[in-house]
Amino acid sequence: xxxxxxxxxxxxxxxxxxxxxxxxxxxxxxxxxxxxxxxxxxxxxxxxxxxxxxxxxxxxxxxxxxxxxxxxxxxxxxxxxxxxxxxxxxxxxxxxxxxxxxxxxxxxxxxxxxxxxxxxxxxxxxxxxxxxxxxxxxxxxxxxxxxxxxxxxxxxxxxxxxxxxxxxxxxxxxxxxxxxxxxxxxxxxxxxxxxxxxxxxxxxxxxxxxxxxxxxxxxxxxxxxxxxxxxxxxxxxxxxxxxxxxxxxxxxxxxxxxxxxxxxxxxxxxxxxxxxxxxxxxxxxxxxxxxxxxxxxxxxxxxxxxxxxxxxxxxxxxxxxxxxxxxxxxxxxxxxxxxxxxxxxxxxxxxxxxxxxxxxxxxxxxxxxxxxxxxxxxxxxxxxxxxxxxxxxxxxxxxxxxxxxxxxxxxxxxxxxxxxxxxxxxx
Amino acid sequence: xxxxxxxxxxxxxxxxxxxxxxxxxxxxxxxxxxxxxxxxxxxxxxxxxxxxxxxxxxxxxxxxxxxxxxxxxxxxxxxxxxxxxxxxxxxxxxxxxxxxxxxxxxxxxxxxxxxxxxxxxxxxxxxxxxxxxxxxxxxxxxxxxxxxxxxxxxxxxxxxxxxxxxxxxxxxxxxxxxxxxxxxxxxxxxxxxxxxxxxxxxxxxxxxxxxxxxxxxxxxxxxxxxxxxxxxxxxxxxxxxxxxxxxxxxxxxxxxxxxxxxxxxxxxxxxxxxxxxxxxxxxxxxxxxxxxxxxxxxxxxxxxxxxxxxxxxxxxxxxxxxxxxxxxxxxxxxxxxxxxxxxxxxxxxxxxxxxxxxxxxxxxxxxxxxxxxxxxxxxxxxxxxxxxxxxxxxxxxxxxxxxxxxxxxxxxxxxxxxxxxxxxxxxxxxxxxxxxxxxxxxxxxxxxxxxxxxxxxxxxxxxxxxxxxxxxxxxxxxxxxxxxxxxxxxxxxxxxxxxxxxxxxxxxxxxxxxxxxxxxxxxxxxxxxxxx
Numbered sequence: 001x002x003x004x005x006x007x008x009x010x011x012x013x014x015x016x017x018x019x020x021x022x023x024x025x026x027x028x029x030x031x032x033x034x035x036x037x038x039x040x041x042x043x044x045x046x047x048x049x050x051x052x053x054x055x056x057x058x059x060x061x062x063x064x065x066x067x068x069x070x071x072x073x074x075x076x077x078x079x080x081x082x083x084x085x086x087x088x089x090x091x092x093x094x095x096x097x098x099x100x101x102x103x104x105x106x107x108x109x110x111x112x113x114x115x116x117x118x119x120x121x122x123x124x125x126x127x128x129x130x131x132x133x134x135x136x137x138x139x140x141x142x143x144x145x146x147x148x149x150x151x152x153x154x155x156x157x158x159x160x161x162x163x164x165x166x167x168x169x170x171x172x173x174x175x176x177x178x179x180x181x182x183x184x185x186x187x188x189x190x191x192x193x194x195x196x197x198x199x200x201x202x203x204x205x206x207x208x209x210x211x212x213x214x215x216x217x218x219x220x221x222x223x224x225x226x227x228x229x230x231x232x233x234x235x236x237x238x239x240x241x242x243x244x245x246x247x248x249x250x251x252x253x254x255x256x257x258x259x260x261x262x263x264x265x266x267x268x269x270x271x272x273x274x275x276x277x278x279x280x281x282x283x284x285x286x287x288x289x290x291x292x293x294x295x296x297x298x299x300x301x302x303x304x305x306x307x308x309x310x311x312x313x314x315x316x317x318x319x320x321x322x323x324x325x326x327x328x329x330x331x332x333x334x335x336x337x338x339x340x341x342x343x344x345x346x347x348x349x350x351x352x353x354x355x356x357x358x359x360x361x362x363x364x365x366x367x368x369x370x371x372x373x374x375x376x377x378x379x380x381x382x383x384x385x386x387x388x389x390x391x392x393x394x395x396x397x398x399x400x401x402x403x404x405x406x407x408x409x410x411x412x413x414x415x416x417x418x419x420x421x422x423x424x425x426x427x
Numbered sequence: 428x429x430x431x432x433x434x435x436x437x438x439x440x441x442x443x444x445x446x447x448x449x450x451x452x453x454x455x456x457x458x459x460x461x462x463x464x465x466x467x468x469x470x471x472x473x474x475x476x477x478x479x480x481x482x483x484x485x486x487x488x489x490x491x492x493x494x495x496x497x498x499x500x501x502x503x504x505x506x507x508x509x510x511x512x513x514x515x516x517x518x519x520x521x522x523x524x525x526x527x528x529x530x531x532x533x534x535x536x537x538x539x540x541x542x543x544x545x546x547x548x549x550x551x552x553x554x555x556x557x558x559x560x561x562x563x564x565x566x567x568x569x570x571x572x573x574x575x576x577x578x579x580x581x582x583x584x585x586x587x588x589x590x591x592x593x594x595x596x597x598x599x600x601x602x603x604x605x606x607x608x609x610x611x612x613x614x615x616x617x618x619x620x621x622x623x624x625x626x627x628x629x630x631x632x633x634x635x636x637x638x639x640x641x642x643x644x645x646x647x648x649x650x651x652x653x654x655x656x657x658x659x660x661x662x663x664x665x666x667x668x669x670x671x672x673x674x675x676x677x678x679x680x681x682x683x684x685x686x687x688x689x690x691x692x693x694x695x696x697x698x699x700x701x702x703x704x705x706x707x708x709x710x711x712x713x714x715x716x717x718x719x720x721x722x723x724x725x726x727x728x729x730x731x732x733x734x735x736x737x738x739x740x741x742x743x744x745x746x747x748x749x750x751x752x753x754x755x756x757x758x759x760x761x762x763x764x765x766x767x768x769x770x771x772x773x774x775x776x777x778x779x780x781x782x783x784x785x786x787x788x789x790x791x792x793x794x795x796x797x798x799x800x801x802x803x804x805x806x807x808x809x810x811x812x813x814x815x816x817x818x819x820x821x822x823x824x825x826x827x828x829x830x831x832x833x834x835x836x837x838x839x840x841x842x843x844x845x846x847x848x849x850x851x852x853x854x855x856x857x858x859x860x861x862x863x864x865x866x867x868x869x870x871x872x873x874x875x876x877x878x879x880x881x882x883x884x885x886x887x888x889x890x891x892x893x894x895x896x897x898x899x900x901x902x903x904x905x906x907x908x909x910x911x912x913x914x915x916x917x918x919x920x921x922x923x924x925x926x927x928x929x930x931x932x933x934x935x936x937x938x939x940x941x942x943x944x945x946x947x948x949x950x951x952x953x954x955x956x957x958x959x
Binding site for chain 2: 017062068081082
């Protein structure tokens with residue numbers, strides 16, 4: 001008999017599970033989208049039960065049908081029947097056949113997805129537009145990277161450990177006497193001197209000591225030959241840094257519903273960024289009649305009152321770009337959500353700012369107008385919308401969309417960030 | 428259920444309780460165990476199994492796994508090595524969810540028919556449960572695998588691990604070379620036909636010259652012994668009509684293709700015109716694995732019966748010998764009785780006959796017939812009744828029967844009465860179902876025959892054969908489902924499978940469902956994405 005502990009070994013089925021999900025990808029994706037529409041923002045990145053139609057992942061086999069023909073069953077637990085009795089056929093098929101029908105029903109196939117898998121499918125096919133641009137154009141920036149040792153260099157990069165290692169081996173090879181040995185010898189001579197009468201022995205020792213001291217002087221503790229410096233090579237650093245500016249109007253005219261829509265949009269965006277690109281900075285700017293950079297928590301959850309001056313937010317954005325995110329080192333993206341209100345006299349300033357200060361620096365700028373379902377179709381375009389339309393027409397790096405219902409958020413989001421870009425058909 | 432509990436309790440009351448004076452004989456105390464305990468337990472179990480009962484199992488290899496791994500093992504049919512395919516992932520995803528939600532428990536063990544016999548046991552189980560598992564799988568199933576004739580005939584326990592490892596690496600290589608998608612699609616198609624990729628009869632072994640000569644001599648001696656000059660005087664009839672040319676052609680073609688052939692995968696592997704070598708090899712792998720599991724399907728009830736009877740006997744003996752405590756024994760009985768519970772047909776929990784329940788009951792019944800038969804038993808089973816050798820009789824039964832034959836041979840009137848078995852006929856042309864036989868003098872034989880038929884794998888699977896190929900014409904492959912009792916194939920599935928078949932064959936495929944008088948249905952499929 002043999003006992004083997006296999007508990008440390010992992011599972012074998014994960015690869016198969018991934019194959020299954022890949023196989024049912026289209027179905028699972030649809031199911032994920034449907035599931036996500038029902039969820040709250042906080043749960044959107046959680047995994048969970050997914051239901052896909054069984055038909056899509058069916059494994060057919062040749063088996064006998066459950067209908068028709070003459071069948072017989074042997075069942076346990078007879079109580080009152082005697083031979084020749086007749087029994088009404090049970091309603092559902094094969095009331096007694098039980099286990100004989102082992103096939104899958106027509107039911108849906110239900111299983112659970114992990115958080116990772118869910119997000120992967122949820123955000124598949126999306127990307128930040130033009131992220132690769134800066135990389136390709138290449139502002140050549142380098143960073144030092146360790147690459148062994150060299151024998152000359154600045155004192156700051158002296159490698160003590162490597163130097164001492166060389167020194168030790170050289171001292172050992174050339175037989176440099178150790179300081180302790182010499183000290184011991186001197187002590188011995190002093191002891192013999194005190195005792196007296198061992199002159200021959202003392203003389204011999206002194207001679208020996210002298211020889212050793214000479215050797216010690218000849219073979220230095222650290223020779224210039226031993227010294228080593230750390231060597232650095234300059235490696236070009238890929239620049240794929242991106243910063244995403246989230247701008248939102250938080251003034252009184254934005255009601256809870258609108259804020260909710262905007263929040264959902266940004267949640268998706270934030271999720272997407274965190275997920276897709278490791279090195280993405282996100283800057284949150286909220287504005288009323290004045291703009292302020294805030295952290296994520298404040299951005300989504302705190303309230304503010306005041307008028308609406310969009311240009312303040314754009315100014316703030318331009319300032320932050322200048323301070324912290326030089327355009328030659330960062331890919332810059334902007335996303336703005338608003339109900340479309342703006343102080344009419346501010347519109348021209350806004351457009352100007354956008355055209356001259358923001359868009360030239362941005363890879364992409366998306367404007368999301370949130371509203372109510374009843375506003376759809378008939379209503380006049382808002383003042384900001386009309387203003388932005390002028391910009392969009394002339395500039396390809398900007399896109400705008402209207403959203404009035406929660407269920408539209410995800411499609412719009414996809415449209416804006418689908419691979420290949422969506423700004424071409426911006427309305 | 429109540430029956431089993433009563434027998435179990437009776438047995439317990441018969442047993443002299445373990446003497447309290449010798450607690451040192453206990454194999455373990457409490458639920459905790461370590462590898463040393465496992466070794467001790469297995470040794471004690473083996474002493475009873477091999478020493479007292481005289482079982483002859485393979486060597487055992489115990490592998491301790493976690494519950495996650497057990498879940499994992501479910502979905503590659505329990506095999507330690509298996510090729511990759513999405514369908515196993517689908518099972519895994521489902522099991523995982525069912526388990527996490529608490530809809531489904533886990534098996535205590537998985538046992539593999541290999542040499543050495545691999546038993547997976549779960550780390551979460553108590554020492555008592557490990558004892559039960561080692562007795563059940565390590566002794567019962569293991570003995571059955573090694574000695575039952577179906578397994579001997581069809582499986583090579585020492586080679587399976589190597590073969591699976593070959594299959595896995597071969598399929599992985601094919602995926603690298605020909606693309607995952609192509610291989611996956613081929614395996615899909617092969618899986619769909621897996622149930623019809625089995626040889627049901629062992630092939631004729633080709634004889635060497637020596638035995639050929641012996642046979643020839645025997646045949647001649649037989650002819651000479653039967654020779655009677657009288658036959659010469661019998662008037663000769665007209666004889667058969669000479670076969671037409673067309674008929675001769677057809678016979679010759681079928682002979683070359685070895686038709687009819689019921690092993691569809693085998694036929695494709697050997698004859699499909701457009702498959703590449705690696706594709707044939709993969710069909711072969713799937714087919715051989717199906718063949719490896721064929722014995723398990725034929726002996727499910729017996730196999731569980733054998734293992735359950737064995738663990739019950741071993742646990743009881745361990746308790747009698749004072750090697751497990753009363754508490755452990757009760758823990759075992761609790762689990763045992765729930766395993767062998769048989770809900771009655773009108774019970775909400777009923778889902779067919781529980782193989783553990785029927786198997787265990789039959790083994791106990793055979794033991795009873797051998798040791799303390801009634802007059803009825805003596806007239807029904809003159810060969811074993813009262814022979815006084817229960818262990819010998821059982822071992823003989825385990826070696827030489829399968830589910831279908833053990834039921835038709837050894838299901839006793841006593842057991843039919845005890846379980847209240849009755850037979851129902853459900854003819855779709857009638858308005859109502861009929862009770863055809865019950866547990867009475869007139870019904871015993873019919874119930875027994877009907878139950879045996881229910882366990883006959885060859886009858887459960889649809890009888891589908893490749894009957895012809897139109898080689899000179901459009902190469903259409905003709906199949907026939909020989910319909911029994913008017914039960915036709917599940918239509919949607921049949922069409923899907925036929926599509927796979929057409930893709931494999933590369934030309935049109937037609938399946939006719941008929942019996943001697945009626946044609947019930949006809950399915951056709953054209954290849955949509957032929958493998959080439």
